[in-house]
Amino acid sequence: MTQTARSTTLGVPHGRCYPLSIVFTVVSPHLDDAALSLGATMHALTRRGHEVVIVTVFAGQTDSPLPPSEWDAGRRCRTAGEAYDRRRAEDLVASRRLGARPVWLANFGVGYPDVPTSAEIAAQLEPHLRHTDVALVPGWPLDHTDHAAVADALTVLQPARTVRYAELPYALYAPGRTGNWRRTTVSMADRRAKLAAVLAYRHEIRKFGPRGRAAVGLDRLLHRECLAASGAGADLLEDVLG
Ligand SMILES: [Zn+2]
Secondary structure, eight states: OOOOTTOOEEEOGGGOEEESSOEEEEEESSTTHHHHHHHHHHHHHHTTTOEEEEEESBOOOTTOOSOOOTTGGGGOOSSHHHHHHHHHHHHHHHHHHHTOEEEEOBOOOTTSSSOOOHHHHHHHHHHHHTTOSEEEEEEEOOOSHHHHHHHHHHHHHOOSSEEEEEOTTHHHHOSOOOSOEEEOOOOHHHHHHHHHHHHTTHHHHGGGHHHHHHHHHSTHHHHOOEEESOSHHHHHHHHHHO
16 A cells, blocks of 8 residues: 555554545546446545546547547547547546546557557556555456456556456456456445446447447446455455445
8 A cells, every 4th residue: 555644544444544545546448447337436435535546548649640440430530539539528527527537548449550568558557556555457357358458467567456346337248257246335326426427428338239228228337336355455445435
């Protein structure tokens, strides 16, 4: 844990003590993954006064003259830069609704040239994870190539306190869940904040297909935020969320 001079310790159950304001860094492969997977949990943390930073690995380049990928072309943009300008604007709205601070790494994912290697992603993430207290990272199902590349990078980095999160909506219909997972404790207000944040990405959600849209529309998404149940970071989160 990062203990700084500004930190004031807070007693919590089980005899452990943590800084009054803990820094949580959520590593998000794309510009909607953190909100979809952990929106309510992030809101539960920020309303308790903790700091949440969302570091998005594939946040694109807003000045890119490249043509948009097949995925981004649905936005009727002339360039990839225009598409990512709009996608980042959506992310800013969603992050504000959750009380989180977005950080955007200027990479393109699959569908574009020059996709970064896992080693390059690790080098970019390292400064953002160096001073965090807890890193929340994509853990399962990691089916998307970009998500798997981020997970590989984090295997190299191994932040001190890491908690893996289930990737929503994909985890709702992926077979063969492995390991122990537990749902986070969130309130109705947290769920409402998540819904508001997720709706900021409506252009993306439209492209999820029927299953993804149904998951968002039926509030299963709001009730299924899960974290890996083991490790010091998981204990800390359980203590904080109660
Ligand atoms: Zn994604």
